[in-house]
Amino acid sequence: MKSKALIEKQTKKKTNSILVETIISAKKKDAWIEVAKILSGPRRLMINKNIQEINQEAEEGEHIIVPGKVLSLGEINKKIKISALGFSESARAKLIKSKSEISTILDEIKKNPGAKGVKILK
Numbered sequence: 671m672k673s674k675a676l677i678e679k680q681t682k683k684k685t686n687s688i689l690v691e692t693i694i695s696a697k698k699k700d701a702w703i704e705v706a707k708i709l710s711g712p713r714r715l716m717i718n719k720n721i722q723e724i725n726q727e728a729e730e731g732e733h734i735i736v737p738g739k740v741l742s743l744g745e746i747n748k749k750i751k752i753s754a755l756g757f758s759e760s761a762r763a764k765l766i767k768s769k770s771e772i773s774t775i776l777d778e779i780k781k782n783p784g785a786k787g788v789k790i791l792k
Contacts, residue, residue, distance in 0.1 A: 672707045680710040692755065692776045701785035705775060708737040708792075709755065719791055721746045721764055727791060735775060735790045746770065753778040
């Protein structure tokens with residue numbers, strides 16, 4: 671169990687300003703603390719998912735959170751809403767083609783502070 675103090679300590683080592691802002695916003699909301707724990711850790715432990723994996727784990731119309739980057743391997747045949755720290759260019763194109771909604775985790779924290787109806791992929 672990672673404490674808020676440890677999240678704060680690990681966040682000070684980060685140099686990406688968007689990542690730092692996302693971690694701080696997530697840490698302030700109890701519903702998003704799990705995302706803050708993952709993002710504040712080492713980069714090698716960050717969760718990157720291919721579209722193929724997301725397609726297998728997600729249901730039609732579901733809201734998915736990827737605490738890392740969405741990569742382009744595979745195809746998606748479902749219309750979902752997906753929020754991630756980042757998207758590869760080809761993954762973004764495939765998601766837009768499938769009529770899925772994409773956004774950053776920071777935007778989603780601001781829109782949905784209670785994390786209602788979201789599924790965090792680990």
